[in-house]
Amino acid sequence: MKIQEKIIKRNNFPKKISKKLRFIVTHIMGLIILNFILISAAEVNFTDSSINWGNGQVDSRADYAILDSESNSVINGSWTPVQGFFVLENIGEENVSLNLKSNIDASDFIGGTNPSFKWKIVDTDSSCVNISNTEFTKVNTTENGARICDVFYNEDSRDEIKIYFKLTIPPDATKIGAQSATITAIISAV
Amino acid sequence: MINIYKKDLICLAAFAMTLLVFGLPMVMAGITGTVDVAITSATEVSFDTSATLDFGEGTPEAGGATLQSNGSGSEDGGDWDVVAGELTLDNIGGTSVSLTLSSSVDASEFIGGTTPTFKWMLTDGEGTSCTGGMLNGTEAFVEVTKTELTVCGDFNPDAGNDELDIDFELFIPYDATDLSVPATITATATAI
Numbered sequence: 001m002k003i004q005e006k007i008i009k010r011n012n013f014p015k016k017i018s019k020k021l022r023f024i025v026t027h028i029m030g031l032i033i034l035n036f037i038l039i040s041a042a043e044v045n046f047t048d049s050s051i052n053w054g055n056g057q058v059d060s061r062a063d064y065a066i067l068d069s070e071s072n073s074v075i076n077g078s079w080t081p082v083q084g085f086f087v088l089e090n091i092g093e094e095n096v097s098l099n100l101k102s103n104i105d106a107s108d109f110i111g112g113t114n115p116s117f118k119w120k121i122v123d124t125d126s127s128c129v130n131i132s133n134t135e136f137t138k139v140n141t142t143e144n145g146a147r148i149c150d151v152f153y154n155e156d157s158r159d160e161i162k163i164y165f166k167l168t169i170p171p172d173a174t175k176i177g178a179q180s181a182t183i184t185a186i187i188s189a190v
Numbered sequence: 191m192i193n194i195y196k197k198d199l200i201c202l203a204a205f206a207m208t209l210l211v212f213g214l215p216m217v218m219a220g221i222t223g224t225v226d227v228a229i230t231s232a233t234e235v236s237f238d239t240s241a242t243l244d245f246g247e248g249t250p251e252a253g254g255a256t257l258q259s260n261g262s263g264s265e266d267g268g269d270w271d272v273v274a275g276e277l278t279l280d281n282i283g284g285t286s287v288s289l290t291l292s293s294s295v296d297a298s299e300f301i302g303g304t305t306p307t308f309k310w311m312l313t314d315g316e317g318t319s320c321t322g323g324m325l326n327g328t329e330a331f332v333e334v335t336k337t338e339l340t341v342c343g344d345f346n347p348d349a350g351n352d353e354l355d356i357d358f359e360l361f362i363p364y365d366a367t368d369l370s371v372p373a374t375i376t377a378t379a380t381a382i
Contacts, residue, residue, distance in 0.1 A: 049223030057230035060282040063349065067227065079227070086223045110229065112284075113348075117225075165225050171284030172347055178228040185221040 043092035044152070044187050051084045051165055055178075058171040065171075070120060070164040077169065086163040088185055090127070090154040096187040098128070098152040100163070101145025103182040106138070110167065111174030117181065120164045121148055127158040136166050145186055152187065231285045235345070235379040238278040243358060245273050250362045258331075260311060260357035268362065278315050279377050281345050281352040286321075287379035289345045290338035291356070294374040297333065301360060302367030308360055310334050310375075312341050315353030319346050331359045338378060345379065 051069050056079030058065040065077030072083030090096060106117035118136040121128075128149035140146035153159055163183070245257050248270030255268025263274030281287060293300075297308035309331035312324045321344040323329060328341045346352050356375065 044221050046221055046223045050226070051224075052226040053228075054226075055228040055230060058284050060236070061280075078230075088221075109225075110227075163223075167227060169227075169229060173229050173231075173284060176229055176231045178226065181225045183223045183225065187221075 043090075044096065044098070044185055045089050045091045046086055046185070047089050048085065048087040051082055051086070053079045053082050053167070055079070058169055058173070062171065064114075065167075065169045067167040067169065068164075069166065085122070085165075086183065088161050088163060090152050090159040090187075092154055092187075094189050095154055096152050097147070097190050098149040098161075099145035099186040099188075100133075100140065100148050101143075101184050101186065102139035102141050103184070105141045106168075109175060109179055109181050110169050112170040112172040114168070115170055115173060116166070116168040118166045119183070120166070122162040122164065123149075124162070125158040125160055127153050127160055129153075131161075136164075139181070139183070145184070151190055231283070231381055235287065235289065235377055236280050236282050237377065238280065241277050243273070243275055243277060245360065246271050248362075250364050250366060252364050254361055254363040257360045257362070258357070259359075260313075276315075276355040276357045277375060279354045279356065281319070281347045281379070283379070283381075284347055285381045286347060287345045288340060288382050289320075289342040289354070290340050290378045290380075291328075291334075292338045292376045292378075293334040293336055294376070295371055296336055297361075300371060300373050301362055303363035303365040306361055306363055306366060308334050308373065309358065311357045311359070313355050313357070314351075315355040317351040319351050319353050320344065321346060331357075334373075334375075344382060 053067050056065070056074070056077050059076045059078070062076035065079070066073070066075040067077065067079055067082075069082055069084045072081045074081045088098075100119070102117070106115040109115070109117050117139050119133060119139050120136045121131060121133045123131050123134075129151035131149055133146060133148060149161070152161070243259055248255065248268045250268045253267055255270065256266045257268070257270055257273070258264045259273055259275050261274065263272040265272045279289075291310065293308070297306040300306070300308050310328065311331045312320070312328045314320055320342040325340050325343055326332070328339070342354065345354065
């Protein structure tokens with residue numbers, strides 16, 4: 001009699017575990033499917049995605065050259081001024097959160113003594129909730145980048161932000177020749 | 191009992207797989223833009239605007255006259271006014287350079303007569319502008335050369351450490367000839 005009871009218990013125990021595991025797996029799979037659905041509906045796009053100052057050098061006796069894409073100016077340098085910005089648009093069907101990152105920082109992009117590489121976010125259509133980096137701020141090179149918007153709307157009337165850039169180039173810049181920085185937008189469904 | 195354990199194993203495997211997938215961030219990345227700039231190294235040196243050193247007129251005594259511009263200046267063996275001053279050379283570029291100097295004339299062409307001398311000497315005008323010190327003996331008075339002479343191997347561009355002073359010494363013999371030929375000093379910088 002005791003032997004039979006033990007067998008029954010041993011048979012029931014794995015069944016309970018199995019049910020729980022199947023329950024967990026089913027729910028997790030559901031979450032994953034939901035996640036993919038949300039991601040498939042989330043999309044942003046740079047409609048303007050290039051700023052190129054071309055070639056130049058720091059003026060003689062100048063401490064720095066400053067290249068500003070917002071003010072269309074070059075101070076103390078021979079570069080051609082560029083008035084430009086990136087336009088980032090939420091073209092998906094979902095609101096998203098938005099982070100930005102750069103693949104290199106100022107020291108890798110420019111080099112020398114106290115260079116700087118900054119961006120500035122401008123949101124003219126209130127497309128962004130809890131916007132940050134609205135003044136020129138050092139680019140972020142961390143894996144997840146800098147949080148720019150907690151919510152980046154997808155509505156036609158508010159689905160766009162602009163990104164301006166400013167460089168400070170010292171006369172002893174070490175990154176001589178053509179340099180390129182890649183800015184990546186990272187979104188998450190919210 | 192065996193069947194139950196197989197299912198459990200399958201479930202565990204599925205669970206592990208879902209953890210792996212679920213472990214991936216709910217993030218979509220890959221939208222990029224580029225910022226480009228090309229930087230030209232600024233290699234440039236310049237003499238200060240007052241880049242002239244004029245000892246004026248005078249007459250040597252029988253043993254000849256020696257004029258020096260360094261320090262407070264000095265004159266010995268003649269009736270020249272004492273001239274203090276130097277040519278100051280700035281590294282106004284953005285990079286360290288190797289520096290050479292040359293003179294358009296040598297002592298015989300500049301002064302003439304018997305055994306004249308025409309020498310230059312370099313010193314740091316600011317801090318340590320020439321890393322490693324002057325070369326080819328130019329930390330003291332040495333005869334100028336018409337060919338390029340490397341005087342500094344690492345002339346700094348850094349503010350506060352980017353000036354070199356060039357002083358001169360002339361020995362004017364009694365029989366010097368008045369050739370009225372100015373001496374032009376040329377500095378050549380090469381990025382290092």
